[in-house]
Amino acid sequence: MSKRLRSSDVCADCNGPDPSWASVNRGTFICDECCSVHRSLGRHISQVRHLKHTPWPPTLLQMVETLYNNGANSIWEHSLLDPASLMSGRRKANPQDKVHPNKAEFIRAKYQMLAFVHRLPCRDDDSVTAKDLSKQLHSSVRTGNLETCLRLLSLGAQASFFHPEKGNTPLHVASKAGQILQAELLAVYGADPGTQDSNGKTPVDYARQGGHHELAERLVEIQYELTDRLAFYLCGRKPDHKNGQHFIIPQMADSSLDLSELAKAAKKKLQSLSNHLFEELAMDVYDEVDRRETDAVWLATQNHSTLVTETTVVPFLPVNPEYSSTRNQGRQKLARFNAHEFATLVIDILSDAKRRQQGSPLSSSKDNVELILKAISNQHSIESEDNDQPDYDSVASDEDADLEAAASKANRQKLLGKDAN
Numbered sequence: 001m002s003k004r005l006r007s008s009d010v011c012a013d014c015n016g017p018d019p020s021w022a023s024v025n026r027g028t029f030i031c032d033e034c035c036s037v038h039r040s041l042g043r044h045i046s047q048v049r050h051l052k053h054t055p056w057p058p059t060l061l062q063m064v065e066t067l068y069n070n071g072a073n074s075i076w077e078h079s080l081l082d083p084a085s086l087m088s089g090r091r092k093a094n095p096q097d098k099v100h101p102n103k104a105e106f107i108r109a110k111y112q113m114l115a116f117v118h119r120l121p122c123r124d125d126d127s128v129t130a131k132d133l134s135k136q137l138h139s140s141v142r143t144g145n146l147e148t149c150l151r152l153l154s155l156g157a158q159a160s161f162f163h164p165e166k167g168n169t170p171l172h173v174a175s176k177a178g179q180i181l182q183a184e185l186l187a188v189y190g191a192d193p194g195t196q197d198s199n200g201k202t203p204v205d206y207a208r209q210g211g212h213h214e215l216a217e218r219l220v221e222i223q224y225e226l227t228d229r230l231a232f233y234l235c236g237r238k239p240d241h242k243n244g245q246h247f248i249i250p251q252m253a254d255s256s257l258d259l260s261e262l263a264k265a266a267k268k269k270l271q272s273l274s275n276h277l278f279e280e281l282a283m284d285v286y287d288e289v290d291r292r293e294t295d296a297v298w299l300a301t302q303n304h305s306t307l308v309t310e311t312t313v314v315p316f317l318p319v320n321p322e323y324s325s326t327r328n329q330g331r332q333k334l335a336r337f338n339a340h341e342f343a344t345l346v347i348d349i350l351s352d353a354k355r356r357q358q359g360s361p362l363s364s365s366k367d368n369v370e371l372i373l374k375a376i377s378n379q380h381s382i383e384s385e386d387n388d389q390p391d392y393d394s395v396a397s398d399e400d401a402d403l404e405a406a407a408s409k410a411n412r413q414k415l416l417g418k419d420a421n
């Protein structure tokens with residue numbers, strides 16, 4: 001009996017065997033080589049995770065698997081499947097193609113230009129607007145059909161769309177219906193589990209009310225995804241949301257470093273940021289954590305692969321054209337922080353996120369993110385030249401459990417210890 005070939009057995013971009021990475025927001029599995037191109041495009045294009053060496057929330061992985069096995073890749077390659085396109089001479093990459101330029105060009109056309117996505121006919125009397133697409137999304141998430149929703153999102157439907165007549169968002173609808181995989185997909189595309197509907201209720205409320213407990217718990221996790229990821233990066237643990245613990249703030253073992261004037265100044269700057277700018281900075285730091293962790297996985301897994309001759313690391317966060325050049329520069333500077341400096345920044349962000357969440361609003365002055373980054377990057381420039389092993393006390397605010405010692409150790413354990421299936 002021959003095993004039926006599932007789509008997840010081959011790379012979505014080049015048909016190479018045994019893809020070991022996933023592009024979460026595209027719903028595809030990809031090989032090492034194609035992944036190196038995805039990474040160079042940035043997370044706004046493709047959010048990659050290693051299938052085995054990145055820890056996965058089970059339902060997030062299930063969401064991607066379901067999408068891929070149900071043909072989500074055809075969303076991104078729609079016009080390539082049309083016989084008429086043979087005329088254009090366009091074709092998919094194949095495993096023997098060179099990464100540069102062949103695979104890279106194809107992947108950029110496919111995901112960055114969306115060159116092969118189905119364009120809706122756009123007539124004057126019947127123009128399909130983002131609003132119509134969002135309304136379709138709003139009703140589609142009631143069912144389990146993930147591909148339809150990804151298709152709508154690819155065409156411009158907004159995951160956080162507030163339906164003016166129904167008075168709620170797609171995530172409210174999915175949560176009421178207990179559609180956990182739809183909720184995962186919407187969250188990847190930016191839906192917020194804390195959004196209130198016209199009755200003041202959140203998707204979490206509806207999931208609980210409907211007895212969808214796994215979904216309710218997962219939605220809470222998604223709400224704290226940013227700070228959880230930062231904490232996990234530092235100490236390899238996440239807060240226990242079920243028991244009402246929403247933050248873990250690790251501390252540097254050598255706290256004397258925190259007493260420098262520069263450190264104090266940096267902290268003050270951070271605290272005086274408007275919530276909006278603080279969120280931007282926190283998101284940038286999250287992206288940098290993701291870059292560092294994915295690099296670590298990349299380097300660890302390439303040792304075992306003879307297939308890949310080019311080791312491509314991503315040296316700093318790729319430019320996101322939707323951000324200002326100042327912000328893009330600030331994002332790229334994060335790569336210059338050594339592990340110790342970066343850990344300090346992450347801890348400061350965590351502390352301030354907790355403070356802001358617990359509601360002590362400060363004046364929303366418009367300080368420049370740049371200044372903070374500069375101040376913090378100077379902070380330990382002398383002390384920590386050769387120190388890429390930051391030390392942590394095990395200081396979960398109100399817990400006495402052991403925290404893992406250092407970020408690098410936590411990373412190593414994530415690499416070696418965890419196997420998603």
Ligand SMILES: [Zn+2]
Pocket residue numbers: 011012013014015016030031032033034035
């Ligand atoms: Zn590939």
